[in-house]
Amino acid sequence: MTAPTTFRERLYVPWWGWPLPLAAAVLLAAEIHMGFPGVRSWLPYLITVPLTAFLIVRMGSAKVEVTDGELRVGDAHIPVGLLGEVEVFTAQTKRQAMGPNLDPAAYVAHRGWIGPMVRVRVNDPEDPTPYWLFSTRHAEEIAELLR
Template sequence: MAPTSSDAPAAPARAGYAERLTLPWWLWLAGVATAGLLATELWLGSTGVRAWLPFVVLLPLALVGLGWLGRIRIAVRDSELLVDDARLPVRFVADAIPLDVEGRREVLGVGADPLAFVVQRPWVPGAVQVVLDDPADPTPYWVVSSRHPVRLAEAILAARDPN
């Protein structure tokens, strides 16, 4: 019996990249402590509604705000770099350069291009500079924070050059 196309081994799935830029535990602790301190200041021994309302409002509000700060997702899949809701087809990528703390500071410093697309989180030490090659787009490069900048840069370049 000859093998059919359904018997042929499947092509290996291409490994992508996914990361979420969550907040470190100490920022959660600092945010909740600050909200608790502010609620205590508003309470200051009051009775009635002023005794519990600051805690009921400020503590959940702090948790929602901290969760919102850690919402950014980065992914490389389907020949695209996805950063939150922004999409960049990898065919327009000229190069992807992993940056350490000093490299990120230099790229985002005084000489930074004002047209660059930047998603930077100060609690994430690394970043990737994605240099673009799209004559129709005035954006010269993207700078994206990443905890694993080398892996992200490799995934972008691998998606661009599938061979």
């Protein structure tokens, strides 16, 4: 029997992040098909536009989850028992955390279109990662869960 999921959030690319890549895919398809009749005229559109949509969804999304006593951010996971101090950053204060105060060894899952971030210290002596810094829309809620 598994423990219930305490928190789950999927960080998708917002609607305003889609038009430019899709327009670029259409332009690329138009460049490829220029002057070719028949199948070669529509095949580039059939390939580039869905491929671009797939890449936006796959590369632009991340999952933040607290379940089974673990914090999962993207593909990484760590037991909640190994976590220490939790700090919340707003859209205005995350600039310092992501800029001059960022440790190069930290695990970072940043999504620029999401304002708040959470920094969680790692208290594992065998782990070289000092902390995790990740974007979330519900920073206060996940901070309370991890405290």
